Amino acid sequence: MNHNAIAAMITVMLKELRDLFRDKRTIRIALLMAFFNPLLMLGLISMTEKRVSSQLEKPLELPVVGAQYAPNLVAWLSGQNVDVLPAPVDADATIRNQDRDVILSIGKDYPKDWHDGMPAKVEIVHDSSRQDAQIPVERVENLLQAYSQTMGSLRLVARGVSPAVVSPLRVAHRDLATPESKRGLALSFLPYLLILSGFLGGANLVIDATAGERERQSLEPLLATPSTRSAIMSGKIAAACLFGMLILVLTLVLYKLAFTYGPSTGLKFDVSLLTMSKLLLVLAPVVLLGTTLLTLIAASAKSVKEAQGYMNILVMLPLIPTLILLVNPIKTQIWQFAVPFLSQNQLIMKLLRMEVVTPAEWSIYLLSGFGLGLLLWAVAAQLYHRERLAISA
Amino acid sequence: MIEARNLHKAFASKTGKVVAVDDVSFVANNGEITGLLGPNGAGKTTTLRMLYTLMRPEPGSVSVDGFDSVRDAEAVRRRLGVLPDARGVYKRLTARENIAYFGRLHQMPESEIAARIALLSKALDMDDFLDRQTEGFSQGQRTKTAIARALVHDPMNVILDEPTNGLDVMTTRGLRDFLRQLRAEGRCVIFSSHIMQEVAALCDRIVVIAKGRVVAQGSADELRAQTGEGDLENAFVKAIGSDEGLHP
Numbered sequence: 085m086n087h088n089a090i091a092a093m094i095t096v097m098l099k100e101l102r103d104l105f106r107d108k109r110t111i112r113i114a115l116l117m118a119f120f121n122p123l124l125m126l127g128l129i130s131m132t133e134k135r136v137s138s139q140l141e142k143p144l145e146l147p148v149v150g151a152q153y154a155p156n157l158v159a160w161l162s163g164q165n166v167d168v169l170p171a172p173v174d175a176d177a178t179i180r181n182q183d184r185d186v187i188l189s190i191g192k193d194y195p196k197d198w199h200d201g202m203p204a205k206v207e208i209v210h211d212s213s214r215q216d217a218q219i220p221v222e223r224v225e226n227l228l229q230a231y232s233q234t235m236g237s238l239r240l241v242a243r244g245v246s247p248a249v250v251s252p253l254r255v256a257h258r259d260l261a262t263p264e265s266k267r268g269l270a271l272s273f274l275p276y277l278l279i280l281s282g283f284l285g286g287a288n289l290v291i292d293a294t295a296g297e298r299e300r301q302s303l304e305p306l307l308a309t310p311s312t313r314s315a316i317m318s319g320k321i322a323a324a325c326l327f328g329m330l331i332l333v334l335t336l337v338l339y340k341l342a343f344t345y346g347p348s349t350g351l352k353f354d355v356s357l358l359t360m361s362k363l364l365l366v367l368a369p370v371v372l373l374g375t376t377l378l379t380l381i382a383a384s385a386k387s388v389k390e391a392q393g394y395m396n397i398l399v400m401l402p403l404i405p406t407l408i409l410l411v412n413p414i415k416t417q418i419w420q421f422a423v424p425f426l427s428q429n430q431l432i433m434k435l436l437r438m439e440v441v442t443p444a445e446w447s448i449y450l451l452s453g454f455g456l457g458l459l460l461w462a463v464a465a466q467l468y469h470r471e472r473l474a475i476s477a
Numbered sequence: 478m479i480e481a482r483n484l485h486k487a488f489a490s491k492t493g494k495v496v497a498v499d500d501v502s503f504v505a506n507n508g509e510i511t512g513l514l515g516p517n518g519a520g521k522t523t524t525l526r527m528l529y530t531l532m533r534p535e536p537g538s539v540s541v542d543g544f545d546s547v548r549d550a551e552a553v554r555r556r557l558g559v560l561p562d563a564r565g566v567y568k569r570l571t572a573r574e575n576i577a578y579f580g581r582l583h584q585m586p587e588s589e590i591a592a593r594i595a596l597l598s599k600a601l602d603m604d605d606f607l608d609r610q611t612e613g614f615s616q617g618q619r620t621k622t623a624i625a626r627a628l629v630h631d632p633m634n635v636i637l638d639e640p641t642n643g644l645d646v647m648t649t650r651g652l653r654d655f656l657r658q659l660r661a662e663g664r665c666v667i668f669s670s671h672i673m674q675e676v677a678a679l680c681d682r683i684v685v686i687a688k689g690r691v692v693a694q695g696s697a698d699e700l701r702a703q704t705g706e707g708d709l710e711n712a713f714v715k716a717i718g719s720d721e722g723l724h725p
Binding site: 091106303 | 532533551552554555557559560561562563564565566567578579581584610
């Protein structure tokens with residue numbers, strides 16, 4: 085590119101940015117998105133946290149059917165942070181209507197079986213498809229297990245047998261998840277939000293600068309200036325990339341503020357300046373990709389409306405790896421760093437989990453990411469040279 | 478000076494090939510106003526688009542001050558001031574910013590841009606609205622902005638596609654004076670119109686186009702002589718073969 089082309093590119097870029105910053109509506113929407121992003125995450129995380137901790141710690145409300153058959157068990161449960169409630173008229177209906185998370189049902193054979201030293205039947209009534217009932221059900225199960233084990237041990241001791249005899253295995257968990265990787269789990273769709281705002285943050289500007297310019301009949305005079313079409317297009321792409329990066333920086337700064345000064349979520353999120361800069365580097369190729377792809381679409385679409393129609397599909401693109409990883413989690417492998425959207429997903433997760441990204445992974449990622457962006461740029465430039473481009477209607 | 482030699486252009490459409498321009502040749506000299514006259518859809522806009530390098534002649538050639546429009550497209554555009562059929566201005570920029578943007582794309586220094594804007598604003602009577610954002614401009618104000626933008630780099634050759642379209646009588650009169658001034662400065666001016674009176678009032682040479690072909694060209698007197706009609710309007714009707722589109 086010669087000196088003239090670069091000068092033209094910069095002129096176009098500055099004009100597009102000036103034009104954009106006078107467009108109050110577009111700026112307002114962009115700012116709203118930047119604010120919405122961390123707020124949504126913060127809200128989601130604190131909601132999850134609150135539910136988990138309240139369900140774990142607050143007294144478990146447990147209606148018991150047939151409490152009179154097992155007074156000892158019920159008394160023991162009451163001593164374990166359980167509020168034993170009177171039985172509902174129809175236990176099954178109560179669960180089905182989601183009036184209660186879990187109900188304990190004690191059969192009328194319980195006293196007889198207990199005395200005979202036979203396993204006495206107790207039933208946990210619940211709906212396994214209800215996610216929010218999972219924790220209460222688990223708590224009841226664990227309590228009954230503990231009671232059963234204690235009573236079993238006491239019976240063995242009464243017969244002069246060591247309880248260890250019936251415990252050939254002692255299973256214990258050693259959870260190697262770092263606190264950081266647990267955070268990563270909770271933040272599993274933070275990558276999508278970040279990728280999306282990088283991918284489509286400058287979308288309005290891009291569509292307006294090509295399809296909008298043609299629709300408003302100002303592209304033809306612009307192409308009658310000595311500037312080459314590639315230089316004009318590059319200026320528009322550069323303006324959109326710059327704006328996209330600006331939105332990203334703002335979003336990340338807001339994330340930092342939200343997680344530093346926002347309500348404590350119990351989850352700490354790595355908001356160090358270094359991680360933030362790395363995130364920005366990960367997202368830079370996404371900005372280029374989105375901008376060039378949209379330029380390509382805007383240059384071939386007949387109108388702004390048609391170009392905007394493609395947005396519905398583009399919004400879905402970064403979601404694909406998130407969804408695939410959700411149903412089919414795969415181990416991170418080197419080839420993944422060359423796949424758009426999947427690579428960003430993996431890298432952002434790695435950074436949030438404070439895992440090391442190797443130089444090889446960085447180079448594969450940046451080369452393929454920017455490479456694809458430049459390829460799309462070249463294709464878009466080809467489209468810009470078509471005669472049809474300038475002519476509206 | 479602009480020379481068009483055997484210009485052809487056809488477009489593919491759903492119903493097949495549509496020939497828009499079919500062997501158009503003419504010469505537009507410096508210090509003259511050349512008028513392209515023809516009914517709507519005659520191929521005037523397509524012809525002009527080939528002159529300012531937006532489209533390639535297929536086949537045919539255009540030269541502007543000796544530069545070929547395909548081989549030296551950039552040099553040609555440097556020598557041309559163009560008011561295309563599409564004359565949208567950026568509505569969030571002021572008229573001055575719109576004009577200056579094009580000055581920068583012509584790589585003019587800022588001081589020269591400012592001087593040219595002052596000059597053009599005076600000539601086109603734009604001082605009242607020069608520093609207003611163009612949103613809400615009248616058709617005349619928009620056209621003036623577009624003309625000033627096209628001429629900011631002081632081009633020797635000026636191409637205007639139906640410049641008086643949608644303008645009121647006073648603005649049209651002002652514009653005619655402005656075009657005469659460009660001619661007096663020795664520039665080569667080409668403009669297209671479908672209005673006979675306008676072409677007759679301004680042009681030194683007239684190129685009459687119908688159905689993509691040149692059906693007559695010359696001065697008003699030469700046209701009268703060619704067609705054997707004493708009245709210019711009858712001469713045009715005879716040349717075109719109908720009186721379609723010849724009235725305002």
